[in-house]
Amino acid sequence: MARKLLKVASYNVNGIRPRLPQLLQWLQTEAPDIACLQELKATDAAFPIDAIRAAGYGALWHGQPSWNGVAILARGDDPIESRRVLPGDPRDDHSRYLEAAAHGIMVGCLYLPNGNPQPGPKFDYKLRWFARLIAHARALVDCGHPVVLAGDYNVVPTDLDIYDPKSWRKDALLQPQSRACYEELLGQGWTDALRARHPGERIYTFWDYFRQHWPRNAGLRIDHLLLNPPLAARLRDAGVDRWVRGLEKASDHAPTWVTLAR
Template identity: 65%
Template sequence: MRVATFNVNGIGSRLGALLQWLEETRPDVACLQELKAPQERFPLAEINAAGYGAIWQGQKSWNGVAILARGTEPVEVTRGLPGDDSDEQSRYLEAVVGEVVIACLYLPNGNPAPGPKFDYKLAWFERFIARAAQLVETGAPVVLAGDYNVIPTERDAYKPERWVTDALFRPESRAAFERLLARGWTDALRATHPDEVIYTFWDYFRDAYGRNAGLRIDHLLLSPALAPALRSAGVDRDVRGREKPSDHAPTWVELDL
């Protein structure tokens, strides 16, 4: 089973690129972030024509997440991250595909930090850690896939000294990610490539992709019940180098179920 995550940075303007990638790689599950489209503008007909069922949570101009499943319909479990009924941002979906629970997330960026946006990021992170703990307790096979907007360690950033004041790399964000992992989750990409310089995001400015001046901020975490099934993980880096690309590249994990 191949589970992928891809921040598409606007599904309307990059639908062609998304469909091309789906046709080329045929992931069994694809978690999408930053749809930047209201609920009614999700391109369901095109996604279905590509062979995928889908659930999605749209939001006009911002945010938005979706779970696609090849040849089947994802069975929705949770829409929106539990813990704050007043939170209207579209950042979290949870579904069952086959026997695996799939959580798709778009964790807040948090900049500028400090400030209200950073406070929201940390509060959202705490709610996410609590939900992840609940999922571990079920004993189910679970993948937490998405754009975490967290640079876990210095080796996950080109010139990390430039990011020390950024919300993605501040100690509070990194500590929250570490506490999440400490609950028993496996960082699939790093477990598979323990010493490799590997990025999932390259800014549009200053030829960041050409210089490989990237960040690793898209992550797939596996629950204790699923971690033994890990066979490989990687980044479809070339997708970032295509015409009118997202600033993220699809990131994936192969599981032997």
């Protein structure tokens, strides 16, 4: 019997080959219906599709050697690809965007550029990529179909979303331009699901490997699931699978998720 709720998750795996055991453990334990993965750091040929299928998931992926890479997994189903490149710059060869239909909804999986060091060309690229995302999202938000844009946005939206903003003020993730782009995206009508369900809570999705940030819960919220109005009306809950960050040799991100009425 089908579950009453649809669970959609986003998880920056920080290298799918070395962290495949952690990924499979999470899939088995939490069983998301749709999982958007980022930072595969693997070529298309190196994607572990056999293990993913053995876990009960169909998949689409767009890899790249050593860095970037995104994938969409669907439990008991095969995602139907609609796009694998963010429009707006035919010269951009980074594997950062993948879009597909799965379980009755449109899913955009994204890995937005980090942008450090800033100022500089990497930050300029981040802002150009963000502008392209905003332009594409404008066509999706009112398309009439339920849509989620899920991924690692590499943006800390507000000071509530970071343990201590003072030492991060110069980081690309907190720059006013980065935050303004995120606000412009929300202004189109997207709902930040995790913040909507936890409006005043300090809730994080990323803890880096330095200075004991994980044991101290010194985290950042940079992984977001944005829902367009038809899908936001179906939002029931949202959260973070923090236990995954505590696994041995874990990614520095934890999966974040939403549950939706079917």
